[in-house]
Amino acid sequence: xxxxxxxxxxxxxxxxxxxxxxxxxxxxxxxxxxxxxxxxxxxxxxxxxxxxxxxxxxxxxxxxxxxxxxxxxxxxxxxxxxxxxxxxxxxxxxxxxxxxxxxxxxxxxxxxxxxxxxxxxxxxxxxxxxxxxxxxxxxxxxxxxxxxxxxxxxxxxxxxxxxxxxxxxxxxxxxxxxxxxxxxxxxxxxxxxxxxxxxxxxxxxxxxxxxxxxxxxxxxxxxxxxxxxxxxxxxxxxxxxxxxxxxxxxxxxxxxxxxxxxxxxxxxxxxxxxxxxxxxxxxxxxxxxxxxxxxxxxxxxxxxxxxxxxxxxxxxxxxxx
Numbered sequence: 001x002x003x004x005x006x007x008x009x010x011x012x013x014x015x016x017x018x019x020x021x022x023x024x025x026x027x028x029x030x031x032x033x034x035x036x037x038x039x040x041x042x043x044x045x046x047x048x049x050x051x052x053x054x055x056x057x058x059x060x061x062x063x064x065x066x067x068x069x070x071x072x073x074x075x076x077x078x079x080x081x082x083x084x085x086x087x088x089x090x091x092x093x094x095x096x097x098x099x100x101x102x103x104x105x106x107x108x109x110x111x112x113x114x115x116x117x118x119x120x121x122x123x124x125x126x127x128x129x130x131x132x133x134x135x136x137x138x139x140x141x142x143x144x145x146x147x148x149x150x151x152x153x154x155x156x157x158x159x160x161x162x163x164x165x166x167x168x169x170x171x172x173x174x175x176x177x178x179x180x181x182x183x184x185x186x187x188x189x190x191x192x193x194x195x196x197x198x199x200x201x202x203x204x205x206x207x208x209x210x211x212x213x214x215x216x217x218x219x220x221x222x223x224x225x226x227x228x229x230x231x232x233x234x235x236x237x238x239x240x241x242x243x244x245x246x247x248x249x250x251x252x253x254x255x256x257x258x259x260x261x262x263x264x265x266x267x268x269x270x271x272x273x274x275x276x277x278x279x280x281x282x283x284x285x286x287x288x289x290x291x292x293x294x295x296x297x298x299x300x301x302x303x304x305x306x307x308x309x310x311x312x313x314x315x316x317x318x319x320x321x
Contacts, residue, residue: 062088064095069106070257071099075172078114083122084171093152100156103320106261109253110153110179111163112172117188120170121202151205153178154276157269159260163253164188165246169228174203177210180272181260182239183253184231185246190239191228212279214239264302265320 061077073095075082084092099105112118153160153175162168162179169191176182176190192206201207201223211219214237222229234240244252261268270293278286297303301319309316 060087061085062091062095064091064098066102066104067254069104069261070254071095071102071105071108072254073099073108073110075112075118078112078116080122081116081119081167082112082114082172083119085122085125096152096156100158103265105158106265107159107161107257108153108156109161109163109250109257110175111250111253112165114166115187116166116172117162117164117168118170118172118175119167120172120193123197151178151203151209154180154205154209157272158265159257159268159272161253161257161260163249164190164231164240165249167191167228169193170197171202174201174205177205177213178203181241181256182234183249183256184234184240184243185249186231186243187246188231188234188240188243189228190222190231190234191226192223193226193228195224196226264300264306264316264318266300266302266318267297270297 061075063074063076065072073092075084075088077083077088096108099108153162159181160179162176162182163185164176164182165185166187167189168176169189170193173190173192192201192210194201194206206219206223210222213219214222218237221227231240231243235243241256242252274286274290274293277289301321302316305316305318
C-alpha cells in the first residue's frame with residue numbers, strides 16, 4: 001500500500017494534463033467492437049468515443065478500454081516486462097474508479113501486453129524515489145465502507161478477472177490476488193518475491209487474502225520462500241481457476257467475465273461486498289448484514305425484473321437499481 005499511495009496527488013495532476021496520443025495499439029485491443037474495426041489513426045481522449053462505441057483511456061504505459069460490457073485494462077510496458085511505475089499506479093486507480101461507476105461496465109479483465117503480465121514494481125524508480133511512510137493507512141481508509149474491500153481491484157462492486165500471461169511477480173502478482181478470478185495462460189508464473197527485496201507484500205493482499213484462497217501453509221510457503229510457481233502448480237493449490245493456451249487467454253477471459261456478470265449488477269455488487277466482508281467478522285454480524293441486503297434487494301427494480309423475466313421465459317433487462 002505504501003508504494004501504491006506514494007506521490008498520488010502530483011502524479012494525478014500530471015496524468016490529467018497529458019495530451020491524447022495516437023492509438024497504434026490494435027494488437028492489444030479486441031480487433032472489432034459491434035462489428036466495426038477500430039480506426040488506426042483515431043485520436044482518443046479520456047472517456048467515450050461515440051463513433052465506435054468504445055470508451056478508451058490511452059496512456060503511455062497503461063490502457064483502459066470498454067469492449068461491450070467488459071472493461072479491459074492492460075499493462076503496456078512490454079520492453080520493461082510491464083514493471084509498474086508511480087505514474088502507472090495513478091492511471092490504474094483512475095481507470096478502476098471509472099469502471100466502478102460506469103453503468104456500461106459489468107466486469108473488468110486485467111492483463112499485460114507482451115511476454116509478461118507484470119514484473120512488479122519498477123525497482124529503478126523505487127530505489128531513487130522511495131514511497132513516503134504512513135501513506136498506506138490513509139490510502140486504505142480513503143475507500144468508502146460500502147465498498148467490498150480496500151484493494152484496488154477488489155474495491156469495485158463488479159467481478160474482476162486477471163488474465164495472466166507470463167510472469168506475475170511482486171506487485172504484479174498482488175494485483176492478480178486482488179482480482180476475484182485468475183485465468184492463467186500456460187506461460188503464467190506467480191511469485192511473491194518480497195522477502196528477497198527486504199520487503200513485505202506491498203499491497204497487504206499477500207498477507208491477508210492469499211491464505212484465504214490457498215490455505216495458511218501454502219501461503220506461508222509462497223511468502224517465506226519467494227518461489228516462483230508455474231501455472232500448473234497454481235492450479236493445484238487453487239490459486240487459479242483454469243489454465244488455457246496463451247493464444248486463447250484473452251478470448252477465454254472475456255468469455256469468463258461475461259459468464260460471471262450476467263446476473264443483476266445490483267445483486268452481484270451486494271454479493272461481492274458480503275463475500276469480502278465475511279472474511280473479517282463473525283457469523284452473527286454477517287447474517288444481520290445479509291438480511292438487510294436481502295431486504296434492499298426485494299425493494300429493487302432488478303428483483304421485479306428478475307422475477308418477471310423468469311415468468312415470461314426471457315432474458316432480464318437489468319437496471320442496476
